Amino acid sequence: MYVLGIESSCDETSAAVVRDGRKVLSNETSSSLRFHRKYGGVIPEIASRMQLETIAEVSASAVKKARIKLKDINLVSVTCGPGLLGSLLVGISFAKSVSFCLGVPLLGVNHLYGHIYAGLLEKEVQLPFVALVVSGGHTSLFYVKDFDRIQLLGATLDDACGEAFDKVAKILNLAYPGGPVIERLAKNGDARRMKFGCSNTNNPLDFSFSGIKTAVLYYVSRSAGRPVGRLNPFTRSPAYPFTNDIAASFQQAVIDTLIHKALLACKMKGLNRLVIGGGVVANNSLRLKFNAAALRNKIKVYFPPKEFCLDNAAMIAGLGYRLYKKGYSSGLDLTAGG
Numbered sequence: 001m002y003v004l005g006i007e008s009s010c011d012e013t014s015a016a017v018v019r020d021g022r023k024v025l026s027n028e029t030s031s032s033l034r035f036h037r038k039y040g041g042v043i044p045e046i047a048s049r050m051q052l053e054t055i056a057e058v059s060a061s062a063v064k065k066a067r068i069k070l071k072d073i074n075l076v077s078v079t080c081g082p083g084l085l086g087s088l089l090v091g092i093s094f095a096k097s098v099s100f101c102l103g104v105p106l107l108g109v110n111h112l113y114g115h116i117y118a119g120l121l122e123k124e125v126q127l128p129f130v131a132l133v134v135s136g137g138h139t140s141l142f143y144v145k146d147f148d149r150i151q152l153l154g155a156t157l158d159d160a161c162g163e164a165f166d167k168v169a170k171i172l173n174l175a176y177p178g179g180p181v182i183e184r185l186a187k188n189g190d191a192r193r194m195k196f197g198c199s200n201t202n203n204p205l206d207f208s209f210s211g212i213k214t215a216v217l218y219y220v221s222r223s224a225g226r227p228v229g230r231l232n233p234f235t236r237s238p239a240y241p242f243t244n245d246i247a248a249s250f251q252q253a254v255i256d257t258l259i260h261k262a263l264l265a266c267k268m269k270g271l272n273r274l275v276i277g278g279g280v281v282a283n284n285s286l287r288l289k290f291n292a293a294a295l296r297n298k299i300k301v302y303f304p305p306k307e308f309c310l311d312n313a314a315m316i317a318g319l320g321y322r323l324y325k326k327g328y329s330s331g332l333d334l335t336a337g338g
């Protein structure tokens with residue numbers, strides 16, 4: 001069964017063809033990131049306009065690269081939320097048109113559950129398992145009993161993990177998105193130099209990243225001898241003499257928290273399988289430390305290949321297949337958030 005996946009929840013426009021929920025035949029993505037860089041974050045209006053301009057071409061390219069014909073497609077699976085409303089509606093409207101014209105079923109799927117499924121593309125993971133999604137918009141722990149029985153165990157109470165990377169990069173006067181830049185600088189930094197830590201939460205499986213972001217802000221302000229409001233921009237690149245150490249100390253504190261909570265969730269659920277997805281999972285240091293900790297705790301950890309960490313349509317097509325096989329489908333009244 002060939003599934004056309006469409007993902008347009010934020011600044012990536014992605015289309016993929018996946019066979020039988022596992023085999024990725026194509027995954028084409030166009031990003032409007034370059035237009036958002038100068039603003040230091042995604043501008044929804046620009047993102048949705050770029051979705052509209054690129055979605056047809058990206059989808060045609062995905063079908064061509066998969067070496068199939070449009071008429072071979074058996075199901076259209078599309079992200080219906082969460083995400084930016086305007087961007088989501090472009091993908092949903094496009095998916096509806098394709099489904100209507102081809103006379104094939106349509107299915108709207110949850111973006112976060114898609115990030116979980118990214119770890120299952122081209123590999124088998126036995127159900128149930130614990131899943132951690134760490135992206136620019138979300139940081140959540142789930143108990144995945146089945147693909148239609150996913151229970152939220154904990155989530156961020158304030159900033160998402162990737163958002164904290166982006167904001168700390170902004171404080172340090174670094175480029176957007178902050179995650180890859182912080183990762184690069186952290187390689188040459190001393191992670192023990194600053195004692196940053198993530199705030200405690202009442203539910204031990206919730207997350208809070210706004211405190212550590214503020215701690216970095218005040219550390220930089222104190223060290224620079226400038227009031228917080230006048231920090232940015234305040235030096236040339238490298239933004240600050242201890243930038244590498246701040247990046248390394250921040251990154252380590254965040255990774256330690258993610259590991260601690262994910263392993264705790266496994267313990268609480270009595271499970272030894274952990275699937276991790278989302279943009280932050282592109283971070284090599286995170287992968288290495290998670291692998292080491294999982295090994296020590298006899299837990300098997302599954303990561304998606306790097307290309308399926310950031311937003312992509314392959315994960316949406318794969319998850320769509322699984323849900324369709326369970327009897328799910330959507331009508332032409334499908335809308336964002338539904």
Ligand code: KG4
Pocket residue numbers: 010134135136137138161162163165166177178179180183278279280281282283284309310311
């Ligand atoms: O999953 P994603 O593409 O978007 C959402 O669904 O939100 O994730 C984007 C986020 C950004 O915040 C970006 O800074 C972060 O993922 N990110 C990273 C790395 N690469 C991307 N964070 C840490 N280390 C990285 N190497």
Ligand code: ZN
Pocket residue numbers: 111115135136278279310311
């Ligand atoms: Zn995402």
